[in-house]
Amino acid sequence: MPIGFFRTIAQTTQADYCTAPESELTVSLSALLDAVRPQTKIVCVATPGNPTGTHIASDQLRDLRAQLQSDTLLIIDEAYCEFLSGSEPLFDLADHRNAIILRTFSKAYGLAVIRVGWGYFPLHIAAQIRKMMNPKNISAASQGAAS
């Protein structure tokens, strides 16, 4: 999600948040790590970014995950990842570390109207998210289209 979306979600949930300055429209991992505090629970990045289109290399994201406290959740929004060639999937980060990978059918598939995205979550996080889901979350038609 673009920073505006991250900010809106933080405000909606009344979470304290801060943003890290980018360098030439690109996420600066050192600025991001400088902004992280001991009480930071979640770090969100979008790659490629919207509207910048700039990409964070997989090894940098692995580095970022490694440098965060183990109980800090890293959310990697990959809404535009299908437009990148040669990028290495990061699903293993969610298998072994505190990380979530988010994708959407809205962009590469042109299915914004069905309002479906998907995420790759560690099992313990998926169980927590399921508790918060609206029972009317996604229509059967949308689920069918996404499937």
Ligand SMILES: *Cc1c(COP(=O)(O)O)cnc(C)c1O
């Ligand atoms: C479009 C977009 C999303 C979310 O798309 P949905 O239509 O809500 O599934 C998330 N992140 C980024 C960076 C986007 O551009």
